Structure formats: structure tokens, C-alpha cells
Amino acid sequence: MTTSTEENYLKAIYHLSTGNQNSVLTSAIAGSLSTSSASVTDMIKKLSEKNMVEYERYHGVRITRKGEKVALSIIRRHRLWEVFLMDKLKFKWDEVHDLAEELEHVSSDELTKRLDAFLGFPKFDPHGDPIPDTNGKVHSNGQVLLSEITKKGKYILSGVNDHSPSFLQYLEKKGLIPGSTFSIVEMDEFDNSMQIIFSNKKSIFISKEVSKNLLVRSHE
Amino acid sequence: MTTSTEENYLKAIYHLSTGNQNSVLTSAIAGSLSTSSASVTDMIKKLSEKNMVEYERYHGVRITRKGEKVALSIIRRHRLWEVFLMDKLKFKWDEVHDLAEELEHVSSDELTKRLDAFLGFPKFDPHGDPIPDTNGKVHSNGQVLLSEITKKGKYILSGVNDHSPSFLQYLEKKGLIPGSTFSIVEMDEFDNSMQIIFSNKKSIFISKEVSKNLLVRSHE
DNA sequence: TAAATAATTTAGACTTGTCTAAAAATATTA
DNA sequence: TAATATTTTTAGACAAGTCTAAATTATTTA
Numbered sequence: 283m284t285t286s287t288e289e290n291y292l293k294a295i296y297h298l299s300t301g302n303q304n305s306v307l308t309s310a311i312a313g314s315l316s317t318s319s320a321s322v323t324d325m326i327k328k329l330s331e332k333n334m335v336e337y338e339r340y341h342g343v344r345i346t347r348k349g350e351k352v353a354l355s356i357i358r359r360h361r362l363w364e365v366f367l368m369d370k371l372k373f374k375w376d377e378v379h380d381l382a383e384e385l386e387h388v389s390s391d392e393l394t395k396r397l398d399a400f401l402g403f404p405k406f407d408p409h410g411d412p413i414p415d416t417n418g419k420v421h422s423n424g425q426v427l428l429s430e431i432t433k434k435g436k437y438i439l440s441g442v443n444d445h446s447p448s449f450l451q452y453l454e455k456k457g458l459i460p461g462s463t464f465s466i467v468e469m470d471e472f473d474n475s476m477q478i479i480f481s482n483k484k485s486i487f488i489s490k491e492v493s494k495n496l497l498v499r500s501h502e
Numbered sequence: 503m504t505t506s507t508e509e510n511y512l513k514a515i516y517h518l519s520t521g522n523q524n525s526v527l528t529s530a531i532a533g534s535l536s537t538s539s540a541s542v543t544d545m546i547k548k549l550s551e552k553n554m555v556e557y558e559r560y561h562g563v564r565i566t567r568k569g570e571k572v573a574l575s576i577i578r579r580h581r582l583w584e585v586f587l588m589d590k591l592k593f594k595w596d597e598v599h600d601l602a603e604e605l606e607h608v609s610s611d612e613l614t615k616r617l618d619a620f621l622g623f624p625k626f627d628p629h630g631d632p633i634p635d636t637n638g639k640v641h642s643n644g645q646v647l648l649s650e651i652t653k654k655g656k657y658i659l660s661g662v663n664d665h666s667p668s669f670l671q672y673l674e675k676k677g678l679i680p681g682s683t684f685s686i687v688e689m690d691e692f693d694n695s696m697q698i699i700f701s702n703k704k705s706i707f708i709s710k711e712v713s714k715n716l717l718v719r720s721h722e
Numbered sequence: 723t724a725a726a727t728a729a730t731t732t733a734g735a736c737t738t739g740t741c742t743a744a745a746a747a748t749a750t751t752a
Numbered sequence: 753t754a755a756t757a758t759t760t761t762t763a764g765a766c767a768a769g770t771c772t773a774a775a776t777t778a779t780t781t782a
Contacts, residue, residue, distance in 0.1 A: 371613070
């Protein structure tokens with residue numbers, strides 16, 4: 283029905299869609315998939331014919347309900363495989379993303395269902411991101427980008443947006459893993475950096491680039 | 503390095519090679535992969551350039567040591583995933599082949615290694631076929647095609663050559679699963695059929711078509 | 723051993739997904 | 753608002769893998 287390539291485009295468009303209501307720009311998709319804008323235009327036409335996206339020349343795309351369902355089922359598989367790789371095969375959290383990227387395209391709903399059961403119906407992946415359910419519902423659990431936070435206070439790290447090994451290794455070194463709690467003690471309006479402090483009194487600085495990729499929930 | 507398609511060709515050539523010393527015919531590969539002879543010729547040229555097979559126009563191919571190593575590593579992955587699907591996800595033995603066919607192309611030696619450990623280093627897959635080790639060694643354990651047997655006596659079913667769901671379902675209905683023992687009580691030289699009897703006295707007929715796809719070892 | 727048959731290879735074309743370079747449309751700025 | 757800059761699309765090409773039909777080569781049979 284859908285090829286691996288189509289699935290990857292839909293995933294990228296879905297991820298770029300969340301948060302901003304607007305349509306997704308060709309260049310953004312190209313950047314996200316490390317491909318050329320020309321290729322994106324070609325693929326978008328194809329996805330548009332399949333009613334996976336709504337497309338208007340020169341004005342970007344908007345994912346349809348149908349396209350979103352496909353994207354969410356791939357994301358569900360991806361995150362379940364990540365749990366498998368970490369919980370069962372003992373991979374580290376910065377090693378699972380690339381492997382899950384391959385495994386997610388194995389197309390069997392029965393496999394996904396049984397994997398889910400085998401793992402004990404997990405609700406979040408090792409990076410703290412929620413696993414969509416069979417119907418494509420996401421338990422959003424009120425997480426917000428750290429970069430959007432304007433109030434000082436206590437927060438809990440609930441997920442990440444950049445899954446590259448280098449970023450995850452950086453976070454681990456800093457002590458920033460899903461579930462860790464911290465307080466924002468200083469916010470610099472000039473460069474949008476912030477200073478946070480952990481419960482063990484250790485304090486670190488976080489740049490805008492980093493906070494844009496961290497999902498947090500208010501803690502207490 | 504190698505594409506999924508190349509891997510599938512090498513696997514097919516490897517399987518067609520075992521047993522007969524001779525080179526493998528283009529038509530045999532085409533039949534095994536349900537593709538045209540023309541396509542096979544094209545791919546064989548490509549594999550020949552990569553030194554995966556030795557090719558002489560109009561005279562079939564012979565797999566090289568290098569090609570065999572690739573084939574065996576795919577077969578290793580395939581059979582390990584089959585064990586996972588049956589032991590952990592509780593799939594039935596006639597359901598695992600097609601899924602493993604997809605999973606085997608996820609290319610990570612580290613994944614294979616950890617999966618092997620997670621499964622407890624199994625030596626055989628659910629169909630009784632041996633799992634090649636990391637170095638591509640196969641524990642052949644002296645199994646022979648039932649169709650090659652000329653002596654009556656006790657045998658143990660150790661593997662199958664046809665992994666299609668329909669064949670496996672047929673075997674299960676007849677009570678022929680890996681590990682089951684039986685005695686050959688009658689062999690018909692005219693149509694090469696045979697009559698076997700299980701330890702529970704139940705007796706069945708086996709046609710040449712079926713016995714060509716059953717691997718057995720002598721029992722006692 | 724020459725003709726007929728069967729198998730294999732070549733030739734040319736199609737699909738998917740990609741690219742670069744040029745053209746078209748949109749957005750920016752002076 | 754007119755000129756400039758940016759983004760997007762089109763045009764044309766390429767690689768991988770596939771196909772059908774025609775041409776070769778090998779094998780069989782008379």
C-alpha cells in the first residue's frame with residue numbers, strides 16, 4: 283500500500299506539523315529528510331494523489347487524516363521497537379533510534395500487536411515520547427517544549443525531539459534523561475538560554491538550541 | 503554494501519546450490535524467486551562484478567566463498583528472527599517465515615548478536631533447520647532428504663525445505679513436526695511414495711513431492 | 723549431424739526515487 | 753511598488769530492478 287519512502291515522508295510531515303497549525307514547507311521536509319526540494323515536490327504530488335496530504339503549488343502541504351493515520355502507525359511501531367531494543371536487548375538509549383528506523387517498516391499489524399503485548403503495553407518509549415495506541419491516539423500528557431516555557435519553577439523532562447546519538451549522548455553527560463526533575467533558576471531573554479538546577483544541587487546552562495529539543499511537564 | 507534484492511538472490515542461489523555440486527541454472531533461480539530469466543541474468547552480472555558468484559554465459563552460476571558468507575549471514579538472521587517470533591511472540595510455525603523474510607534485511611551485526619544472546623543461543627529454528635553461527639558455519643547434523651532414503655527403518659524429522667504456510671499446515675495436520683519420529687514401513691519404487699508409521703501406530707502415506715521437502719536423520 | 727526445441731541472453735522500455743540546472747512564483751526590501 | 757532575493761517547481765537525466773519480445777546459444781531428436 284505505502285512504500286518505506288512514502289512512510290518516511292509522511293512521518294517527517296507529521297512531525298513538522300505538530301505544534302504549528304500552518305502547512306509544512308517543501309524546504310522544511312527536504313531539510314528533515316536530507317534530500318532535495320525537487321525530490322520533495324515529486325513525492326508530495328504522489329502523496330497528494332493518494333489523498334495522504336493536501337497540496338497547493340508553492341504553498342506547502344497539510345497532512346490529511348488518512349496520512350496522519352499512516353504516520354502514527356509507523357511512529358507506534360518505531361517506539362515499540364525502541365522499547366524492545368532497550369528493555370530486552372539492552373541497547374543504550376542513543377543506539378535504538380537508527381535500528382528502529384529500519385524495523386518500523388516491517389509491515390504487519392499482527393506483529394506490532396504481539397510486540398506490544400510482549401513488552402507489557404508500554405505507554406512511552408525510552409526517550410519519554412508517548413507511544414500512539416492502535417487507533418492512532420497519542421497520550422499527549424501535557425508536555426511542552428522547554429523553549430516555550432516562560433515561568434521559572436520545577437519541571438520534569440518528559441521527552442526529546444532530536445533523537446540523534448550525539449544529542450542523546452550530550453544529554454546523558456549533562457544528567458538530562460527522561461524522568462529527571464529540575465528547577466529553572468534563571469532565564470536570559472537576550473539569547474534565550476536558561477540555567478537549571480537538579481535536586482542534587484548540580485546546576486547547568488541550557489542554550490536555546492538544546493531547549494528547543496526538550497519536552498517537559500510542570501512538576502508539582 | 504548489499505541491497506535486499508541482492509541478498510535475496512544470494513540466498514536463493516545458496517539454497518539451490520546445497521546438495522548438488524553443479525552450477526545453478528538461471529531458470530531455477532527465476533523459478534525460486536518468481537521472476538523472469540531476463541531479470542536473473544541482469545542481477546547475476548551485477549553479483550558477478552561484486553565477486554559474489556562466478557558466472558559463465560549460458561552455463562549458470564556458482565556461488566563464491568564471499569557470496570556464501572553473505573547468504574549465510576542472512577539465513578542466520580532469518581532463523582534467529584523465526585525463533586524470536588515463535589518463542590517470544592507466540593506465532594505459529596507456519597506464520598513466521600514471511601515475517602522473518604522482512605526482518606532478515608535489517609542490517610546490524612550488533613542486533614543479530616544481541617538477539618542471539620536474548621534467545622539463549624538457539625541452534626535450530628522452529629522448522630528444525632540449523633542456525634549458522636557468526637562465522638557462517640552450519641551444524642549440518644547429518645540430515646538427508648527423505649526422498650533420498652533407500653533403507654527402511656526409524657527416522658526423526660529434523661527440518662523442512664518448503665516453508666510455505668500451506669505446506670507447514672499440511673505437515674501439522676499429518677503430525678509431521680520437527681522432532682517427531684517414525685518408521686518407514688513401505689517404499690513404492692514406481693511412484694517413489696512411501697508409507698510411514700508413528701510411535702502411536704498411526705500410519706500415513708507420503709508422496710515424492712512431500713518427501714523431497716522433508717529432512718530427516720536416522721534414529722537409533 | 724542437421725533440424726527442431728528449449729534455455730539463456732540482449733535490446734529496449736517502464737517504474738520508483740533521486741539528482742542538477744533552469745524557469746516560475748513568491749517574498750523582501752529599498 | 754519596482755527590483756532583488758528566495759523558494760518552489762519543472763525539465764531532463766540517472767540508477768536499480770523489473771518486464772516482454774527478439775536474438776543467441778545449447779540441447780535433443782530424428
